Amino acid sequence: MSAESTEHALSEDVVEDRDESGTADISPVKSSAASRLEEEGDIAADYLEELLDIADIDGDIDIEVRNGRTYISIVAEEETEGLESLVGEDGEVLEALQELTRLAVLSATESRSRLVLDINGYRQERTGHLQKIAEDAAASVKETGKPVALEPMSAYERKIVHDAVADLGLVSESEGEGNGRHIVVSAD
Template sequence: MAETTTDVARGEASEGRTTAGVDTDALFEQSEIAADYVEGLLDILDTDGDIDELVKDDRPIVEVVGEGLNQLVGPGGATLEALQELTRLAVFRKTGEHSRLMLDIGGFRSSRRAELQALAKKVADEVAQYGNPVRLDPMNAFERKCVHDVINARKDVASESEGTEPDRRVIVSPA
């Protein structure tokens, strides 16, 4: 069944300390609640997976690693998005606070982040060279943020989101 481990950073960041006004203990509490919830789901589904909980960039993260987790990711990460929302609701029920928790299963988000960073760089280079804005396909919030982060690191291009969910997209234009 599922195994839970806590990232070693907890020992370093714990003891009631805050980073940039963020209570790291509260974030670790959120990741623990989320990990327990995900572990329960894995048990119900009779699916094996190791669960790692950590806090990175002032955000609680739960990662599930193992074989045969694709059904929990779903097409284009749709199932993963739904599971993340359910997990955030579980955290909210226990803490009474909204969570920015990120759930990653089978490394899907890290792989997708790398793909989107490459796409954003390619589009940014194209926009900078030719001067024509580019409208990307609709993306979820995580995907849009990955693109915006790459674009915002550059001075020659800019990005903005337009539209409403689920058709919200990024537009990259010359700065």
């Protein structure tokens, strides 16, 4: 775990205790939730490192705990074709790898994980694209007054779009099942 991630995790887990005189005694105490997320990150990183070794792909693994979630990033200093293959077309391989990593954490901890895996900044880039999709849909709804159905996307991506649509003052709802689950944006 990077020093920054550890420092961030500790900063969220400071407990203030006041003695009889009212003087604050502030000491870093890891909560069980933060500790669990750090353990989840370590297990995920070990699993992913082993997979990278088996596939003979170079990449550095960064772990960050924020907003009650573990974020794992695999990055390479140079453009590595092997890492790009782990993203796949439209992030399909990345989604599958994230699910396998969550299963590895579940197997080790007997607790479901909500960790998010990113490779070479794909999710960050995709978030910008999803913001644009939400803005375009919102503009269309405001102009025509008619609901707009978006293409199917993963639960993680739908969450990003739902948040963006809400920030734009409109309503969004997920419809459909399985791989066909998509968002419909409307004015009400």
